[in-house]
Amino acid sequence: MQKILVLVIILLGATGGIAAGFAYNVYLAPNSSSSDTQTAAPDQQETTEFEYLKLNNQFLVPLVRDNALTGMIALTMSLELTPGHMDVVYAQEPKIRDAFLQVLFDHANMGGFVGQFTKSSNLESLKRQLYDVGRKISGDSVQGVLITDIARQDL
Numbered sequence: 001m002q003k004i005l006v007l008v009i010i011l012l013g014a015t016g017g018i019a020a021g022f023a024y025n026v027y028l029a030p031n032s033s034s035s036d037t038q039t040a041a042p043d044q045q046e047t048t049e050f051e052y053l054k055l056n057n058q059f060l061v062p063l064v065r066d067n068a069l070t071g072m073i074a075l076t077m078s079l080e081l082t083p084g085h086m087d088v089v090y091a092q093e094p095k096i097r098d099a100f101l102q103v104l105f106d107h108a109n110m111g112g113f114v115g116q117f118t119k120s121s122n123l124e125s126l127k128r129q130l131y132d133v134g135r136k137i138s139g140d141s142v143q144g145v146l147i148t149d150i151a152r153q154d155l
Helices: 002-028 086-091 093-109 120-141
Strands: 051-054 061-063 068-081 140-152
Touching: 051 086, 061 093, 068 086, 068 093, 068 120, 086 093, 086 120, 093 120, 120 140
Parallel strands: none
Antiparallel strands: 051 068, 061 068, 068 140
16 A cells, blocks of 8 residues: 555656646746857857757656665756757657657666766766767757756655
8 A cells, every 4th residue: 555655646746747847838938949149249159059959848767676666866858959950859859758768767777866866977977878869869960968957756
C-alpha cells in the first residue's frame, strides 16, 4: 500500500509540474520564436546570433537503485539553434525528446545523478552527450544544449 501511495504522489507531482510548465509556456513565457538580439549598433553586434527553442515539458527521469524507485530528476532544456532553423527542429521535437530521454536514462543508470550531480564537469559531460544526439538528429542546426532547470527529489 505504501509503494502505491508513493507512486501516486510522484505521478501527481509530475502531472502538476507538467501542467505548470504548460501554463508558463502558454501564458507567461516570452515568444520563443524570436531570437535574442543585442541592442547595440549593427556594426557592434556579434556576427553569430542564435535562436533558442525551449523544449516543451520537463524531462522526468526516475532514479532506481536495487530495483526500487529512490527519486526523480526533473530537467528543463532549450536548444541553441542556427538562425532560420527553428521550424525544422521544432518539427523534429518528438524524435529529439525520445533520444534525449534515452541519454538521460543511461546517465541515471550509470549513477550520473548521484552525489554532486550538478558539478560542472558532470553536467558538461551530460550536455555533450545530449549535444551529440541533437546533432545526429538535426545536423548543424543544433549549436548547443542548455539545461535551464534541474532538480532532484529523493524519496
